[in-house]
Amino acid sequence: MDNSSAFRMEADVPLIVPEINPEAAADHKGIIANPNCSTIVALMAVYPLHQAFGLKRFIASTYQAVSGTGAAAITELENQVKAVVNNEPVKAVVYPHQIAFNVLPHVDTFLENGYTKEEMKMQNEGRKIMGLPDIRVSCTCVRVPVYRAHSVSIQAEFEKPVDIELARKVVAAFPGSELCDDVEQLIYPMPINYSGKVNCGVGRIRKDTAFDNGLSLWVSGDQLWKGAALNAVQIAELLHERGWVGTAAS
Numbered sequence: 001m002d003n004s005s006a007f008r009m010e011a012d013v014p015l016i017v018p019e020i021n022p023e024a025a026a027d028h029k030g031i032i033a034n035p036n037c038s039t040i041v042a043l044m045a046v047y048p049l050h051q052a053f054g055l056k057r058f059i060a061s062t063y064q065a066v067s068g069t070g071a072a073a074i075t076e077l078e079n080q081v082k083a084v085v086n087n088e089p090v091k092a093v094v095y096p097h098q099i100a101f102n103v104l105p106h107v108d109t110f111l112e113n114g115y116t117k118e119e120m121k122m123q124n125e126g127r128k129i130m131g132l133p134d135i136r137v138s139c140t141c142v143r144v145p146v147y148r149a150h151s152v153s154i155q156a157e158f159e160k161p162v163d164i165e166l167a168r169k170v171v172a173a174f175p176g177s178e179l180c181d182d183v184e185q186l187i188y189p190m191p192i193n194y195s196g197k198v199n200c201g202v203g204r205i206r207k208d209t210a211f212d213n214g215l216s217l218w219v220s221g222d223q224l225w226k227g228a229a230l231n232a233v234q235i236a237e238l239l240h241e242r243g244w245v246g247t248a249a250s
Contacts, residue, residue: 009033015128018234019176020047025235026244032235035129036121037227038062038141042152044200044226045219047130048174049167053213054159057136060122063144063151064107065191068223069094077145099145107141116141149191150227151220157211164205167215171202176226177219181205189220197222198230 009015014024015033017040025032035043042060049055066073073094080100083090090098097104108118123137172179180189181203189201200221208214221227239245 009124009128015125016235016238017043017129017231018238019044019174021129021131022238022242025238026242028239028244032239034228034232034235035125036118037068037223038064038118038150038152039122039125039129040227040231041150041200041219041221041223042122042154043126043129044174044177044221045152045171045202045217046126046154046156048170048177049156049158049215049217050130050132052160052166052170053162053215055130055132055135056157056159056213058154058156060137060139060155061153062107062118062122062139062141063103063146063153063191064141065146065148065150065223066099066143067148068107068150069143073099074147077147081145095143099143101145103145104143105140107143115139146191148195148222148224149220150223151189151191151218153216153218155208155211155216156214157208158213158215160213162207162213162215164207164215167205171205176200177202179203189218191220194220195222196225198225200226 013031013033014028015035016025066077076094077099080090084100092098108116110116118141119139122139127133127135168179171177176199178199178201180201188203194201200219202219204218206216208216
């Protein structure tokens with residue numbers, strides 16, 4: 001398989017997150033693409049930090065809810081939990097292995113480079129959305145036994161020296177994100193608290209101990225809302241507000 005063909009994006013089709021690259025929507029030719037859910041959730045944390053410090057690269061590990069696979073996956077998780085609790089045989093149909101009380105380091109199909117298509121989207125979609133064609137990303141996507149809302153662990157390296165208080169301020173001020181970061185009070189984003197919420201929660205912000213000018217952080221967001229339907233609605237609202245509906249802006 002040609003890895004490049006597995007995640008090729010059309011150059012003339014805008015890939016839009018309205019909080020990040022709204023102007024790119026003006027160049028549409030009648031089609032606008034909605035990004036991948038885990039990419040959107042991650043960038044809601046990464047992009048405001050890029051604006052402050054200049055992003056060089058980042059490493060991400062996702063913790064993706066089963067609802068991202070569809071209603072059948074939710075039912076499978078429910079049935080497997082009941083089976084385990086009642087000491088009955090566990091049936092795996094939607095996923096290749098048991099998901100209840102387990103994690104699967106496998107989302108989407110594997111490519112020749114050892115990454116999955118979902119993992120490569122984090123780099124390739126991130127490059128297009130943020131306008132950073134050379135940014136390097138390494139991602140591992142993991143399915144977890146959570147009903148709804150994806151989470152992402154991120155280690156990012158920046159061009160400028162990082163400052164924790166400034167990082168918290170820019171995240172808190174960024175539309176669509178909210179700061180949820182008070183470890184003394186055991187406050188940090190969790191999928192159970194961001195299911196059904198418009199904003200993505202960002203927390204555990206700290207200086208990374210492996211990267212120079214690095215930050216480690218954690219983000220949770222509803223992949224069915226901001227990661228999918230809400231982002232699509234926001235794109236439609238953007239087109240309407242700016243008069244870009246129907247024909248491309250000249």
